[in-house]
Amino acid sequence: MMKDEELVIEARDLTKVFLDFWGRPKVRAVNGIHLDVRRGEIFGLLGPNGSGKSTTIKMILGLLHPTSGQLSVLGQSPRAVSVKSRMGFMPEESYLYKYLTADEILNFYANLYGMTGSAKTERVNALIEQVGLSQARDRRVGEFSKGMARRIGLAQALLNDPDLILLDEPTSGLDPIACREVKDLLLALARQGKTILICSHHLADMQDICSRVAILLQGEVCATGSVQELLSTPDTLKLTLQAPSQTTLMAVLDLLERETGTRPQVDLTGRTLESVYIETVSKRKSAS
Amino acid sequence: MSHYFGKSLTRISALAGLTVRDAARSRLLVSLGGILIIGLIGLPLLISGDNTLTRRLQVILNYTLSFAVTMLSIVTLWTACGGVSSEIQDRRLYLVLTKPVHRYELWLGKWLGIVALNALLLTLTGFIIGIMIWHTLFTSPESETGKRQACEQFLLARQSRLPESPISEKQAQASAAALVKSGRAPAGIDAAQVATELMKELKNARFVIAPTGTVHFTTLITTPLSGINDGLLNYKIESSRPERSPIPALWEIQAAGKKAIHLSVTNYPGLPNRLLIPGAVMKNAPSLTLSYHRLDSSSSATLFMAQNGQEPELLIPSGSWAMNLGRGLLMILCRLAFLSALGLTAGCLLSTPVAVFAAFFIMVLLAMSGYVESVATSGAFYIPHEGHELSKTWLDKVILSQFKGLNRLTQPLLRLDPVPLLEEGRRISWLLTTQAVAWLVGLYTAVTALIGMILFNRRELG
Numbered sequence: 001m002m003k004d005e006e007l008v009i010e011a012r013d014l015t016k017v018f019l020d021f022w023g024r025p026k027v028r029a030v031n032g033i034h035l036d037v038r039r040g041e042i043f044g045l046l047g048p049n050g051s052g053k054s055t056t057i058k059m060i061l062g063l064l065h066p067t068s069g070q071l072s073v074l075g076q077s078p079r080a081v082s083v084k085s086r087m088g089f090m091p092e093e094s095y096l097y098k099y100l101t102a103d104e105i106l107n108f109y110a111n112l113y114g115m116t117g118s119a120k121t122e123r124v125n126a127l128i129e130q131v132g133l134s135q136a137r138d139r140r141v142g143e144f145s146k147g148m149a150r151r152i153g154l155a156q157a158l159l160n161d162p163d164l165i166l167l168d169e170p171t172s173g174l175d176p177i178a179c180r181e182v183k184d185l186l187l188a189l190a191r192q193g194k195t196i197l198i199c200s201h202h203l204a205d206m207q208d209i210c211s212r213v214a215i216l217l218q219g220e221v222c223a224t225g226s227v228q229e230l231l232s233t234p235d236t237l238k239l240t241l242q243a244p245s246q247t248t249l250m251a252v253l254d255l256l257e258r259e260t261g262t263r264p265q266v267d268l269t270g271r272t273l274e275s276v277y278i279e280t281v282s283k284r285k286s287a288s
Numbered sequence: 289m290s291h292y293f294g295k296s297l298t299r300i301s302a303l304a305g306l307t308v309r310d311a312a313r314s315r316l317l318v319s320l321g322g323i324l325i326i327g328l329i330g331l332p333l334l335i336s337g338d339n340t341l342t343r344r345l346q347v348i349l350n351y352t353l354s355f356a357v358t359m360l361s362i363v364t365l366w367t368a369c370g371g372v373s374s375e376i377q378d379r380r381l382y383l384v385l386t387k388p389v390h391r392y393e394l395w396l397g398k399w400l401g402i403v404a405l406n407a408l409l410l411t412l413t414g415f416i417i418g419i420m421i422w423h424t425l426f427t428s429p430e431s432e433t434g435k436r437q438a439c440e441q442f443l444l445a446r447q448s449r450l451p452e453s454p455i456s457e458k459q460a461q462a463s464a465a466a467l468v469k470s471g472r473a474p475a476g477i478d479a480a481q482v483a484t485e486l487m488k489e490l491k492n493a494r495f496v497i498a499p500t501g502t503v504h505f506t507t508l509i510t511t512p513l514s515g516i517n518d519g520l521l522n523y524k525i526e527s528s529r530p531e532r533s534p535i536p537a538l539w540e541i542q543a544a545g546k547k548a549i550h551l552s553v554t555n556y557p558g559l560p561n562r563l564l565i566p567g568a569v570m571k572n573a574p575s576l577t578l579s580y581h582r583l584d585s586s587s588s589a590t591l592f593m594a595q596n597g598q599e600p601e602l603l604i605p606s607g608s609w610a611m612n613l614g615r616g617l618l619m620i621l622c623r624l625a626f627l628s629a630l631g632l633t634a635g636c637l638l639s640t641p642v643a644v645f646a647a648f649f650i651m652v653l654l655a656m657s658g659y660v661e662s663v664a665t666s667g668a669f670y671i672p673h674e675g676h677e678l679s680k681t682w683l684d685k686v687i688l689s690q691f692k693g694l695n696r697l698t699q700p701l702l703r704l705d706p707v708p709l710l711e712e713g714r715r716i717s718w719l720l721t722t723q724a725v726a727w728l729v730g731l732y733t734a735v736t737a738l739i740g741m742i743l744f745n746r747r748e749l750g
Contacts, residue, residue: 018750055750058749058750061382061385061386062385062386063382063385063386063748063749063750064748064749064750065748081388081389081390082388084386084387084388084389085387085388087386089383089386091379091382091383093379095378095379095380095382095383096380096383097306097310097380099309099310099313099314100309100313104309108302108305108306109383109387111298111299111301111302112299112302112303112384112387112388112389113387113388114294114295114298114299114388116298156383
């Protein structure tokens with residue numbers, strides 16, 4: 001059993017330098033980063049293109065070797081094959097065999113995990129059901145829409161019931177309902193004690209589900225901490241309340257202006273487009 | 289431990305299955321099968337020659353097999369090179385390698401998949417050749433005797449028997465020692481060299497045929513023959529004169545204790561000859577004495593039977609043609625297994641186009657192994673420098689040593705090529721087949737695989 005606070009990913013002074021043909025340093029993609037990802041948390045890796053996110057993920061997956069520093073995944077070297085049996089990875093692009101059907105894809109990857117017999121069949125069936133591809137299980141992946149390909153990508157990442165799940169842009173290409181479902185699924189997995197590392201540009205999604213994030217820039221960690229810590233600033237507050245009368249509102253604003261020296265900003269809070277969309281589509285679906 | 293091997297086997301077989309499925313779904317298998325069928329059936333129709341039964345059988349055996357082997361070699365290299373490198377390029381391999389898969393398992397799985405594909409296509413090739421031969425025989429307007437003779441000539445595995453040496457090695461060594469001791473041998477030559485020269489001279493002298501002269505030689509048949517199938521005598525006559533006029537001659541063939549038979553022939557100098565020897569003559573005979581009587585009294589040219597690998601050779605029946613083809617195809621599969629390993633190893637290190645180029649370069653080098661051998665043994669590539677005597681420069685020495693090294697590497701590949709043996713209807717023994725498995729799979733493939741796995745294991749996938 002792992003301790004609650006046990007570090008699932010531990011990077012110390014992790015550096016990756018890519019060399020040119022002659023062995024000379026070409027690009028310092030990751031530059032001495034420190035990263036701690038704890039068991040059961042959803043950790044977001046943010047940063048612009050070329051900031052070193054993918055290189056970091058590839059080092060965690062054991063596809064690239066660190067130039068210097070230390071990296072431990074689930075207490076072992078990321079290159080150890082035994083670690084990979086406890087990991088699941090969903091890449092950004094669909095790196096799947098397009099000539100295989102959804103069913104064949106999952107069976108193939110299940111074989112790679114050494115799964116056989118009824119345990120394999122049951123797991124594959126359950127995952128196809130869970131990602132909503134029951135109707136398309138015999139269709140070739142090459143014929144899938146981007147959203148469907150993402151779903152099958154997610155299913156293969158969960159085949160081995162992993163302790164650590166790495167997701168690269170998990171909601172990209174998904175419609176809002178599917179996106180919500182994926183986010184709910186990830187939150188449920190985290191509640192089960194799974195550790196999730198997400199790489200994404202969808203900051204709203206990251207804000208929704210991540211417990212902690214790290215922002216990478218030019219191969220270095222610029223900021224890290226819990227989402228709440230990063231979003232909260234001690235001298236600014238957001239107050240949400242039922243709209244009072246105009247007189248009361250003006251009196252409160254005057255009082256606050258006298259206290260702080262600046263006039264507070266008043267906005268009308270409404271529903272988000274996402275909530276309207278989900279509500280509308282859900283109503284229509286339940287009616288039909 | 290068995291649990292670990294069980295899981296490993298599941299992974300390897302999944303990867304092998306994926307490779308076969310990839311070929312099948314990407315239509316490679318269907319296209320290649322189609323090309324093989326069209327080529328194997330179309331080629332004999334295009335090159336039917338004089339349209340006789342023997343000629344058609346000869347074309348089927350000589351061209352179709354070479355065509356199939358060339359096609360399969362090219363496709364094997366192409367598939368093997370792309371097997372890993374194209375999956376690295378389109379990043380499908382990234383996902384596979386994030387699963388608990390050892391890189392050697394991936395290499396082995398891919399290799400087994402390609403070998404399984406080759407086995408499938410070789411079986412198809414053998415099947416098509418068999419059907420074509422059966423169809424050619426069945427639809428031929430030739431008489432039953434003609435068909436039987438054609439089958440005797442082509443559809444039988446035969447073992448080679450060479451004439452007995454006129455002098456044993458021991459006798460030659462003893463004579464050479466006596467010559468050296470008596471001081472009659474040239475100075476500076478040792479007894480071993482004298483013995484070699486002596487044997488060579490005696491062999492040459494034995495095959496010289498003066499006008500109206502005769503040559504005799506004896507061939508041992510170690511295994512008693514049933515006498516059902518005929519034997520074949522391959523021989524070639526050379527002339528001391530440049531003109532190529534036909535030579536009438538008579539072969540006298542006699543087994544110990546049996547009546548001799550006589551076969552009239554007409555030979556042309558420089559051309560290979562093939563004589564069918566009735567099986568009844570050879571039945572249970574321990575040896576055959578063959579005599580060639582030259583009948584052209586008007587010609588003054590001296591004739592001699594060709595030497596250096598083209599001596600008269602008796603081919604005696606030894607097993608069925610179908611089994612021989614099966615063993616030959618197994619040897620071809622071993623060669624293709626090595627090519628798969630070569631392509632996969634190249635693909636593990638290089639991008640697809642570069643890997644294909646490198647692997648094809650090696651394949652061409654291997655195909656030229658006969659040339660390499662002749663250069664390595666004779667040093668024939670030397671070009672005398674103007675105004676200088678024929679002498680080796682340092683560059684010549686370096687190149688020659690490379691050719692020699694290459695020759696050592698390619699010798700087993702040349703020796704273990706079953707295509708010429710199948711084309712000539714020679715028996716491919718189980719020993720030779722086992723040697724092919726041991727050398728090509730057990731050594732060449734294993735070493736290439738080991739190199740490939742080690743380097744692939746170190747490779748980063750960025």
